[in-house]
Amino acid sequence: MSASFARGCFRAQQARLWLLLMLGTVSVPAAAASAELRPEDVEATSSYRIEANLDAPGHRVLATGTIVWHNPSSRPVTALWLHAYLNAFASDRTLFFRSGQAPSRSHQTLGQPGGLTLTRLVARELGHLDLLPRLASHSPGDPDDATDLSVALPEAIAPGETLTLEVSFLAQLPALVERSGWAESFFAVAQWFPKLARLDAQGHWHHFAFHPFAEFDADFGTYDVTIDVPSDFALAAPGERTVLSAAPGRRRERYLAVGVHDFAWFAGPQLLERQAEVDNVSLRLFAPPGHEQNVEDTLRALRFGLPHYRALYGPYPYPTLTVVHPPDCAFAAGGMEYPELMTTGGPWYSGLFGVRAIESVVLHELAHQWFQGMIASNEVLHPLLDEGLASYAEAEALAARYGSGSALDWGFLTLSEASLRRRWAADYARSGSLDRPASSFSDFRSLSGVIYGRMPTLLETFGRVWGKHRLEKALSDYARSTRFTHPGPESLVAAIERHLGTEAAVALRTAMHEDGWVDYAVTRLWSRSLHNPQVERARYLNRVEVRRQGTLRFPVDVDLVYEDGTRTRVRYDGQERSRILETRGWSKIVFARVDPDHAITLDDDLGNNQRAVRPAPLVPPRASQTITSLVQFLLTLLGP
Amino acid sequence: MKLAARAQMQIASRPGWIGILFLTKLALGWLIASPLLLRVGQSPLVQGPRGDAALFNPGGLMLVELVWGDRSALLGAAKTTALLFGAAWLMLALMAVPTLVAFSRRGALSSLRFVHQCALRVGPLLALSVASLGAALSIGLLYRFFQRGLAGTLYTLFGERGSDLAQILLLLFGLLCLAGLGLWMDLSRATVVTRELGPRAALRVGWARLGRRPLGLALAAGGRLAIALGALAAVQIGSFHLLRGGTGSWLLAFGLNQLAALIALLLRLDWLCITLRETSTN
Numbered sequence: 039m040s041a042s043f044a045r046g047c048f049r050a051q052q053a054r055l056w057l058l059l060m061l062g063t064v065s066v067p068a069a070a071a072s073a074e075l076r077p078e079d080v081e082a083t084s085s086y087r088i089e090a091n092l093d094a095p096g097h098r099v100l101a102t103g104t105i106v107w108h109n110p111s112s113r114p115v116t117a118l119w120l121h122a123y124l125n126a127f128a129s130d131r132t133l134f135f136r137s138g139q140a141p142s143r144s145h146q147t148l149g150q151p152g153g154l155t156l157t158r159l160v161a162r163e164l165g166h167l168d169l170l171p172r173l174a175s176h177s178p179g180d181p182d183d184a185t186d187l188s189v190a191l192p193e194a195i196a197p198g199e200t201l202t203l204e205v206s207f208l209a210q211l212p213a214l215v216e217r218s219g220w221a222e223s224f225f226a227v228a229q230w231f232p233k234l235a236r237l238d239a240q241g242h243w244h245h246f247a248f249h250p251f252a253e254f255d256a257d258f259g260t261y262d263v264t265i266d267v268p269s270d271f272a273l274a275a276p277g278e279r280t281v282l283s284a285a286p287g288r289r290r291e292r293y294l295a296v297g298v299h300d301f302a303w304f305a306g307p308q309l310l311e312r313q314a315e316v317d318n319v320s321l322r323l324f325a326p327p328g329h330e331q332n333v334e335d336t337l338r339a340l341r342f343g344l345p346h347y348r349a350l351y352g353p354y355p356y357p358t359l360t361v362v363h364p365p366d367c368a369f370a371a372g373g374m375e376y377p378e379l380m381t382t383g384g385p386w387y388s389g390l391f392g393v394r395a396i397e398s399v400v401l402h403e404l405a406h407q408w409f410q411g412m413i414a415s416n417e418v419l420h421p422l423l424d425e426g427l428a429s430y431a432e433a434e435a436l437a438a439r440y441g442s443g444s445a446l447d448w449g450f451l452t453l454s455e456a457s458l459r460r461r462w463a464a465d466y467a468r469s470g471s472l473d474r475p476a477s478s479f480s481d482f483r484s485l486s487g488v489i490y491g492r493m494p495t496l497l498e499t500f501g502r503v504w505g506k507h508r509l510e511k512a513l514s515d516y517a518r519s520t521r522f523t524h525p526g527p528e529s530l531v532a533a534i535e536r537h538l539g540t541e542a543a544v545a546l547r548t549a550m551h552e553d554g555w556v557d558y559a560v561t562r563l564w565s566r567s568l569h570n571p572q573v574e575r576a577r578y579l580n581r582v583e584v585r586r587q588g589t590l591r592f593p594v595d596v597d598l599v600y601e602d603g604t605r606t607r608v609r610y611d612g613q614e615r616s617r618i619l620e621t622r623g624w625s626k627i628v629f630a631r632v633d634p635d636h637a638i639t640l641d642d643d644l645g646n647n648q649r650a651v652r653p654a655p656l657v658p659p660r661a662s663q664t665i666t667s668l669v670q671f672l673l674t675l676l677g678p
Numbered sequence: 679m680k681l682a683a684r685a686q687m688q689i690a691s692r693p694g695w696i697g698i699l700f701l702t703k704l705a706l707g708w709l710i711a712s713p714l715l716l717r718v719g720q721s722p723l724v725q726g727p728r729g730d731a732a733l734f735n736p737g738g739l740m741l742v743e744l745v746w747g748d749r750s751a752l753l754g755a756a757k758t759t760a761l762l763f764g765a766a767w768l769m770l771a772l773m774a775v776p777t778l779v780a781f782s783r784r785g786a787l788s789s790l791r792f793v794h795q796c797a798l799r800v801g802p803l804l805a806l807s808v809a810s811l812g813a814a815l816s817i818g819l820l821y822r823f824f825q826r827g828l829a830g831t832l833y834t835l836f837g838e839r840g841s842d843l844a845q846i847l848l849l850l851f852g853l854l855c856l857a858g859l860g861l862w863m864d865l866s867r868a869t870v871v872t873r874e875l876g877p878r879a880a881l882r883v884g885w886a887r888l889g890r891r892p893l894g895l896a897l898a899a900g901g902r903l904a905i906a907l908g909a910l911a912a913v914q915i916g917s918f919h920l921l922r923g924g925t926g927s928w929l930l931a932f933g934l935n936q937l938a939a940l941i942a943l944l945l946r947l948d949w950l951c952i953t954l955r956e957t958s959t960n
Contacts, residue, residue: 328839366838386839442736450918454737461746599727629726636739644743645722657715658730660921660928664914665714667935669763670707671910674942675903677703677770 077297077355080522083110083257084234084299091266092227092305097150097220099209099230102158107201107234110257113241114194118201120173120187121256123229124154126248127212127219131182133247137477152212152219153184156232162202164192169203177247185248186235207232214368216250217302221368224309228302228376229253236416236524246418251485252476254410254417254424256299258522264292267305274311274324274362275303276378297355297522298377299414304362312337317344319354325363328386332363332396335389336382339400342439347431350510351408351517359407361400373399375406375428392447398436398455405431413520420527421476421485422550426493427513427530433459433494456498460639462487463495467557467642472496473527473550495640496549502637503592504538512537545590556588558632559646560596561616565626576622582630585616590640597634600625607634628652689947695780700943702773704936706766713758717751718744731928734921771807775800778871781947782954802870805877810863814856821852861899862888868953887956895956902949906942913938 088103109115126134130148159169169189177186195201209230214221217228235245236257244255264282267273269289277295284290295301309324312333321340325333340361344354360379364371372383380403388395405428409415415423433455436444443452466487470478479485501509516525516533527550535543548554562583568574584596591612598606602625610617610632621627631648633641641647689696708715723740724730732740745752775796780787783795825848832841866884869875875883888895917931 326838328837385842387842442738450915452736452738453742454739457737457739457742458746460739461742464747603727631726644740645747648722648725650725654719654725654729656719657712658719658724658733659925660730660931661718661724661733662708662711662715663928663932663935664921665711666704666707667910667914667939669710670703670939671906671942672763673703673706673710673766673770674906674939674946676767677774 075355075522077522080258080297081110082106082259082297083108083237085259085261086231086301087262088231089264089266090227092225092268092271094223094225094268094271097152097211097225099211099227101209101231102206103204103231104162105203105205105232105234106259107203109195109197109199109201109237111237111239111241112197114196115237115241116191116194117243118189118191119235119243119245120189121229121233121235121245121248122154122156122185122187123233123248123253124152124209124211124218125184126229127151127215128153128184129182132185133177133180133183134185134250136182137250148215149213152210154230154232155208155210156205157208158204158206159189159232160204161191162204163200166204167192180247183247186245188245205232214370216370217253217374219371221371222365224304224306224365224368224371226302226304226364226368226371226381228371228374230302233300238524244416244418249418249477251479251482252417252421252424254300254414255419255524256414258297258299258414261295261298261301262292263295263301263303264290265303265305266290268307270307271305272307272309272311272324273303273305274309274322274360274379276301276356276358276360276376278357279322295356295378298411300376302374302376302379304364304371304379304381306365308365309362316341317348317354319344319356320358322358322360323363324361326365329363331389332382332384332386335396336361336363336400339397340404343401343404343435346435346438347405347408350434350514351431352412352514352521354407355412356407359404373403375403375410377407377411380404380406392443392449394436394440394443394445394447394455397439398432398445401435402428402432405429405435408517412522413517414522414524415526416524417476419475420473421489422472422493423525423527423530425486425489426472427497429459429490430494430497430513433498456495456639459491459498460495462491463640464642464644466491467555468553470553471549471551472554492549492554492640496546496554499592499638499640500534500538500542500545502635502639504542508537541591545592548589552589554588554590555642556586556590556592556638556640557642557646558594558612558638559585559587559643560630560632560649561585561646563627563630563649563651568622571624574622577624578622578626580621580623580627582619582627583616584610584619584630584632586610586612586614588642592638594633594638595635597631598627599629599631601628626651689781689944689951691784692780695777696943696947699773699777699947700940703939703943706769707939710759710762710766713755713762714752717748717755721748731922731924734918771804772800774807774867775803777947778803778867778950778954781951782868782871782958798874799870802875802877802880803867806863806867806870806880809877809881810859813859813863817852817855817859821848824848857896857900858888861895864899864950864953865895865957868950869957872954872958883957895952898952899949902945906938906945909938909941 085106086103088101090099090101092099126132127148128151135148156170156173159173161167161169172190174188175184177183212219214226218226218230233256235243236255237243265273265275266284267289269287271289273289273291275293277293280292282290282292308326310327312323314321314337323333323336348354356378358378362381364381364383366385369383372381374381382396382399384395409427410417410424417424436455440447442454444455445458446453469484469488472488472493476485497509512533515536516530520529531543531546534546560582565578565580568576568579571577582596582598593609593611596608596610596619598621600623604625606621608619629650633647718724721744723744733744779795779799825845832844836844862884865887866880869880869883913934917934920927920931
């Protein structure tokens with residue numbers, strides 16, 4: 039165990055004691071207390087020291103090392119649970135490939151298989167007992183899957199006790215399916231080592247087989263990883279880097295990542311490295327030749343994103359951030375997050391034509407450094423806290439940086455991320471509750487519609503209805519108070535309740551646990567002449583029927599337009615299913631629109647939000663002249 | 679009715695015919711676009727005092743809502759529009775006959791003689807139009823064949839960015855071939871009118887004329903096309919924000935767009951006059 043590795047573990051123990059004391063004896067706002075937490079203060083439950091050697095022609099990694107684990111729970115532990123994620127790529131019968139209609143996000147099938155073979159598993163504190171014979175051969179109840187393996191211990195590990203596992207393993211990388219594998223000479227080495235499952239304070243193991251839609255839920259620790267690759271390879275890995283002496287023809291680097299819960303690395307001869315410093319964070323950006331513009335766009339997004347997220351969700355606490363832009367042949371490795379490392383992706387021309395493709399993926403993956411990286415929720419059970427919040431943070435940051443052109447900006451025509459996401463969310467209306475396990479979705483498309491589409495759109499609605507500043511405070515509170523912990527959805531609900539009120543908390547709970555949807559509509563409008571205008575001081579009684587369908591309730595405005603061109607705005611609290619709004623005036627009502635400022639972005643159908651007494655012109659004049667003149671031009675090009 | 683002197687083959691000689699062509703294209707443009715426009719008009723999103731102005735708002739909330747939310751209906755309408763465009767192309771191929779005849783003759787046109795002259799050339803000109811369409815489709819298919827067949831090789835040879843750039847070059851080459859075909863066909867059509875030749879002979883003469891000064895003709899046609907495209911783009915982009923305004927604003931946008939359409943038509947006719955002049959002498 040190296041000195042810095044040991045120091046990380048020791049500091050973590052100290053921090054844990056300090057935290058317990060603080061929580062038990064001193065009443066301080068949780069946000070203020072945990073916002074001070076630094077990675078080295080975090081409880082190191084599972085720490086890894088690994089020496090890895092990449093055999094590039096054989097597409098495999100040979101590794102040895104130690105895993106230092108201490109029992110963080112209040113109960114003795116008689117069995118360990120190990121994630122052997124790489125076994126997901128052993129055959130097409132594993133849970134990963136059996137699940138859903140589209141097994142992977144990239145829709146790729148298994149090519150050359152891979153897998154994880156443990157060749158040594160020795161428990162140092164148990165008299166150097168060989169645990170390999172005790173290692174289960176497959177996931178519980180699933181002989182075709184070996185990604186979730188138990189190890190029975192001969193004697194219990196008491197609360198607070200430490201167990202050191204000496205390990206050797208061979209990670210045979212598959213042809214790149216999604217996150218792990220090789221493509222040509224590029225290597226994405228993710229989920230490549232035997233990883234301990236998370237044990238909570240009650241002594242319950244959070245273990246699961248590798249499902250294609252979710253993977254993260256692990257304890258924090260220190261990762262001290264030395265990697266040996268061919269000398270012509272660039273190496274991209276998280277943490278502080280030290281270049282070590284290596285055998286001829288090899289490159290050897292050591293990476294130390296403290297206060298993280300995963301470690302992935304990337305290597306290849308075609309990657310060029312660029313370094314920069316943003317917001318006191320050392321950036322290492324890797325991309326193939328020809329992607330200079332993408333690197334520039336990535337850097338620009340990080341220059342905005344790091345201080346922006348720091349202001350909203352607390353500081354980025356790590357000294358480094360590594361960004362990898364995979365080559366075209368490894369596009370499936372793109373758009374992924376790991377602690378202190380993320381991958382972007384896209385062709386070299388992604389930044390051209392006014393499309394914010396690179397900025398979007400960078401701000402999304404960067405948001406994951408908070409939502410899942412530091413705020414380490416269980417992605418498997420609660421993907422809304424991971425992808426849902428990261429998607430909201432991404433959309434919010436894009437809007438803050440680029441305004442109405444946050445998705446596309448051609449100068450004269452702009453499209454916002456919120457517009458696209460709103461429509462996406464509407465396509466998945468009535469698709470069930472937000473808070474459910476990733477595996478409960480039939481395919482990745484429906485998961486993305488609900489989690490990436492509806493969750494951020496719900497939060498956007500909260501911001502527009504109850505105030506963006508209040509929503510920011512709620513998310514800031516949630517992010518800072520749960521930093522370096524494993525929060526559940528109730529932490530988010532509590533923060534929303536504190537800052538946006540009970541009504542918002544009820545709406546969030548409803549959306550999380552029921553099928554949360556809403557559709558406002560103007561169903562009727564009519565006018566009646568008053569018998570005695572002089573006495574009534576009005577000639578007409580105007581009525582508008584507004585209806586709310588769905589399980590969610592939001593107060594909305596209703597705009598009323600009269601025959602003489604005047605307008606009034608009235609409020610509908612949205613509590614009742616329908617309401618007839620009445621006004622009196624000298625002119626008949628001709629038009630009504632509910633939610634004229636589009637505050638309820640979650641509204642499933644904007645088409646029924648307005649109603650007019652007179653029908654609109656048969657042909658819309660503006661669209662007509664635009665499309666017609668384009669057709670005229672084409673006719674001139676092709677005809678006389 | 680005699681062939682006009684070379685100097686008289688100017689667009690200014692037939693303002694009435696220009697007016698007929700402009701109005702025909704305006705009507706055809708509206709007719710072709712109508713399935714899409716009627717579909718947009720049926721959307722409740724364009725109801726209300728601002729009508730379809732909301733479609734052009736920054737951020738594109740309503741535009742996305744319309745295009746994405748109503749995509750299947752809009753796709754159906756787009757198919758009808760494509761069919762109508764095909765029919766309009768046929769009609770314009772027919773209209774090319776009187777247009778070329780009108781600009782190639784001098785003095786007042788007697789209806790009977792004019793119809794007779796047109797009737798004599800309608801067969802060869804339509805044959806050339808069909809041949810032109812066939813050749814354009816062949817170029818398209820060849821491009822597709824090479825584009826798919828070479829993709830792997832280009833990637834191996836030039837890498838990710840290099841192969842994309844090579845693909846773009848291949849596309850530009852395809853477009854260049856199409857442009858060359860257009861020049862040749864325009865000259866051949868003009869030859870049918872000015873020299874009263876059949877389609878084969880006209881193609882030969884057209885090819886020879888193109889070969890005599892290819893750069894000059896390409897610049898003449900390309901320059902006019904570039905000006906027309908520039909005018910269209912400038913007006914479409916420049917008037918976009920006007921569409922968010924009231925009736926006066928969009929009427930101004932309409933006027934500007936029609937001005938661009940008229941400029942494009944005049945430049946196209948001017949080019950056709952050049953082809954007539956080019957082919958009227960030995």
